Amino acid sequence: xxxxxxxxxxxxxxxxxxxxxxxxYQLIAIVAVVSAVWWLASNxxxxxxxxxxxxxxxxxxxxxxxxxxxxxxxxxxxxxxxxAFLAGVVNTLRVAVIGIVLTTILGTLIGVGRFSRNxxxxxxxxxxxxxxxxxxxxxxxxxWYLMFTELLPEAAEPARWGNVxxxxxxxxxxxxxxxxxxxWAIWGVLAGIVxxxxxxxxxxxIFEETGKGRSMVxxxxxxxxxxxxxxxxxxGAPTAMHVPKQGELMVExxxxxxxxxxxxxxxxxxxxxxxVAEVVRAGISSVARGQSxxxxxxxLTKSLEMRKIxxxxxxxxxxxxxxxxxxxxxxxxxxxxxxxxxDVVSISNTAINxxxxxxxxxxxxxxxxxxxxxxxxFFMNWYNNKSAIKER
Amino acid sequence: MSETLNYQFIESRPAPMRTEGFMPWIKSxxxxxxxxxxxxxxxxxxxxYYVPQFLSWAVFRATTVNDADACRVAGVGACWGVIKExxxxxxxxxxxxxxxxRPLIATLLMIAxxxxxxxxxxxxxxxxxxxxxxxxLYFAIMHGGVMGMSVVPTxxxxxxxxTIMLATLSIIFAFPLAVVVALGRRSHLPAIxxxxxxxxELVRGVPLISVLFMASFMFPLFMxxxxxxxxxxxxxxxxxxxxAAYMAEVIRGGLQAIPKGQVEASASLxxxxxxxxxxIVLPQALAMVVPGLxxxxxxxxxxTSLVTIVSLYELTGSLGLALNSDANWRPYKFEGYLxxxxxxxxxxxxxxxxSLWVEEQLSKSKLR
Numbered sequence: 029x030x031x032x033x034x035x036x037x038x039x040x041x042x043x044x045x046x047x048x049x050x051x052x053y054q055l056i057a058i059v060a061v062v063s064a065v066w067w068l069a070s071n072x073x074x075x076x077x078x079x080x081x082x083x084x085x086x087x088x089x090x091x092x093x094x095x096x097x098x099x100x101x102x103x104x105x106x107x108x109x110x111x112a113f114l115a116g117v118v119n120t121l122r123v124a125v126i127g128i129v130l131t132t133i134l135g136t137l138i139g140v141g142r143f144s145r146n147x148x149x150x151x152x153x154x155x156x157x158x159x160x161x162x163x164x165x166x167x168x169x170x171x172w173y174l175m176f177t178e179l180l181p182e183a184a185e186p187a188r189w190g191n192v193x194x195x196x197x198x199x200x201x202x203x204x205x206x207x208x209x210x211x212w213a214i215w216g217v218l219a220g221i222v223x224x225x226x227x228x229x230x231x232x233x234i235f236e237e238t239g240k241g242r243s244m245v246x247x248x249x250x251x252x253x254x255x256x257x258x259x260x261x262x263x264g265a266p267t268a269m270h271v272p273k274q275g276e277l278m279v280e281x282x283x284x285x286x287x288x289x290x291x292x293x294x295x296x297x298x299x300x301x302x303x304v305a306e307v308v309r310a311g312i313s314s315v316a317r318g319q320s321x322x323x324x325x326x327x328l329t330k331s332l333e334m335r336k337i338x339x340x341x342x343x344x345x346x347x348x349x350x351x352x353x354x355x356x357x358x359x360x361x362x363x364x365x366x367x368x369x370x371d372v373v374s375i376s377n378t379a380i381n382x383x384x385x386x387x388x389x390x391x392x393x394x395x396x397x398x399x400x401x402x403x404x405x406f407f408m409n410w411y412n413n414k415s416a417i418k419e420r
Numbered sequence: 421m422s423e424t425l426n427y428q429f430i431e432s433r434p435a436p437m438r439t440e441g442f443m444p445w446i447k448s449x450x451x452x453x454x455x456x457x458x459x460x461x462x463x464x465x466x467x468x469y470y471v472p473q474f475l476s477w478a479v480f481r482a483t484t485v486n487d488a489d490a491c492r493v494a495g496v497g498a499c500w501g502v503i504k505e506x507x508x509x510x511x512x513x514x515x516x517x518x519x520x521x522r523p524l525i526a527t528l529l530m531i532a533x534x535x536x537x538x539x540x541x542x543x544x545x546x547x548x549x550x551x552x553x554x555x556x557l558y559f560a561i562m563h564g565g566v567m568g569m570s571v572v573p574t575x576x577x578x579x580x581x582x583t584i585m586l587a588t589l590s591i592i593f594a595f596p597l598a599v600v601v602a603l604g605r606r607s608h609l610p611a612i613x614x615x616x617x618x619x620x621e622l623v624r625g626v627p628l629i630s631v632l633f634m635a636s637f638m639f640p641l642f643m644x645x646x647x648x649x650x651x652x653x654x655x656x657x658x659x660x661x662x663x664a665a666y667m668a669e670v671i672r673g674g675l676q677a678i679p680k681g682q683v684e685a686s687a688s689l690x691x692x693x694x695x696x697x698x699x700i701v702l703p704q705a706l707a708m709v710v711p712g713l714x715x716x717x718x719x720x721x722x723x724t725s726l727v728t729i730v731s732l733y734e735l736t737g738s739l740g741l742a743l744n745s746d747a748n749w750r751p752y753k754f755e756g757y758l759x760x761x762x763x764x765x766x767x768x769x770x771x772x773x774x775s776l777w778v779e780e781q782l783s784k785s786k787l788r
Binding site: 171175390 | 449452459464611627641642725728
């Protein structure tokens with residue numbers, strides 16, 4: 029018996045054919061978008077020609093001629109524009125990375141605090157979230173900046189705790205003098221990390237074979253610390269420190285954090301922590317009630333229940349919105365321009381004012397943020413896949 | 421088998437502990453176990469130490485005289501006189517002083533329109549007509565040039581009216597755009613899907629400030645020679661395009677949650693694509709994402725403060741404008757910040773409460 033043949037595909041190019049209309053709509057959309065882009069591009073070309081604005085990225089190799097308040101890459105005003113941009117990118121990343129770490133810790137604590145048995149802690153955490161997420165981040169940054177620049181003591185007579193000074197000039201603290209011993213210490217820490225990975229594998233195998241649990245956090249941490257200290261001691265145990273001293277007008281020496289950096293960091297951290305706390309709270313309350321009842325039935329304490337039962341399961345719900353919060357923090361760090369922290373936006377702003385190449389500078393800002401956003405979400409997607417439920 | 425059975429009364433058990441009321445609540449919530457008690461003492465001690473200090477600064481030692489010298493007296497706390505002295509500049513920005521009744525009325529009109537739109541009893545097609553008429557009246561009052569009112573160019577608009585206007589208008593314009601983009605991202609036509617995806621991902625990957633820079637620095641270059649567009653409109657367009665991308669993602673989440681059977685059922689009933697979307701899919705999807713949309717609206721309201729950076733003096737900017745140039749009052753900027761913080765907080769908090777109320781209404785309909 030012959031299998032019935034599929035009816036021949038009809039190519040119906042009439043107006044009533046869905047395929048034809050789909051094609052037509054797409055064609056219209058493409059033509060509209062392309063002609064809009066072409067129109068805008070030709071307009072701006074024409075305008076730039078009329079106004080005598082040069083275009084192109086060649087200005088990046090010219091000397092920038094402006095100073096940057098704080099930078100980590102050894103930039104000075106004779107350097108080219110691209111180095112100025114690089115300094116800005118490094119500053120942005122510095123505040124974003126430290127901010128993400130701090131905000132995760134603070135936000136998780138507050139989010140967990142909303143499930144505390146203590147009514148006072150619950151109330152305070154709730155008040156924190158309501159207060160900090162309902163005030164614009166720009167306003168919070170400006171207020172931190174005002175506090176650091178107006179309400180702190182003058183740089184000539186700073187507040188002092190031991191060798192740490194706090195004044196309008198910023199936070200100054202002792203830092204160790206770089207010596208060979210610290211390179212040894214870094215190698216020690218790296219060796220410790222490798223050793224603790226092996227230790228964890230071994231501990232896991234023992235656990236699966238015998239059911240005897242071993243510490244998976246504290247022992248590896250101790251291994252890493254011990255290896256670091258060992259490396260430091262082998263390298264000659266350098267203890268010399270740059271200690272800041274009270275100078276005539278300001279505190280001199282030591283390491284320091286500028287008021288701008290601290291305002292941006294604290295502003296972003298406190299603001300984003302309120303959102304992270306909400307994400308954590310939503311994640312924890314998404315865990316089925318039976319889980320926490322089962323944990324109490326097994327006699328787990330409240331903190332063990334949180335650490336071993338609720339948080340690991342909540343993590344799967346938490347990660348995607350947490351990624352969004354990290355990206356928001358990174359993007360909000362662009363507001364540093366309002367208080368003069370030299371991040372990539374504020375460097376571009378200066379560059380626009382000096383060279384008039386608005387299109388190129390804004391394109392650079394966008395490229396920087398797009399790269400960070402896409403790579404962060406790429407990494408978080410990878411982590412999300414890793415921690416997703418593995419169904420066997 | 422004879423056995424005398426001995427009946428004995430067992431002693432009555434004590435009545436169960438009271439679990440409701442004030443004292444039991446205190447006991448279980450503040451002194452449940454020893455850790456909780458220690459926490460209560462530490463946190464309570466800190467609160468008892470700092471809250472009175474703050475209250476003493478903000479209320480008991482504060483002065484409300486609008487005289488900068490009274491604030492300089494040693495031991496005086498907050499100087500609320502600065503608000504009393506400058507509140508018109510802070511709230512209305514650079515709008516001409518004698519004409520400031522106009523933004524007041526216009527903004528009250530806009531708030532009334534918003535509140536009307538939030539009220540369930542008034543949800544009908546007439547709202548659209550009301551909005552068109554209301555916005556026309558709003559711009560007539562703000563801009564002037566009719567009914568004998570002097571013309572006030574848009575660069576003089578500022579303060580709270582500008583904040584409210586930017587937030588309201590960008591929500592109104594961004595929402596339909598977001599619906600279209602969200603539908604486009606789920607379209608089966610590859611070209612349209614690609615355009616919508618690129619737009620959303622591009623906008624969500626960059627900070628708002630770069631979009632605003634684009635609106636204020638680059639946009640003039642895009643227009644043909646001789647055409648200039650008001651900076652307020654450029655910035656409004658920038659915020660709208662920015663907000664629409666975020667809203668589109670929220671709406672797409674709702675669209676994805678609609679079971680495929682709904683679309684298939686409406687196709688079998690012979691509904692067209694647009695009929696399906698508008699009568700079947702969108703009503704269900706939008707109801708699902710109301711909390712997410714409200715979050716978007718709140719962050720949009722807060723984000724309007726960024727226009728300060730491109731020199732439009734909304735509330736944050738007008739505070740700087742009012743105080744930076746006045747050496748007498750400049751030291752009391754912190755009080756000024758607290759004042760506008762309170763305004764922003766009040767608006768955002770009201771919006772989040774409204775969102776909770778809507779959520780409750782919707783979950784009621786689900787319980788049925």
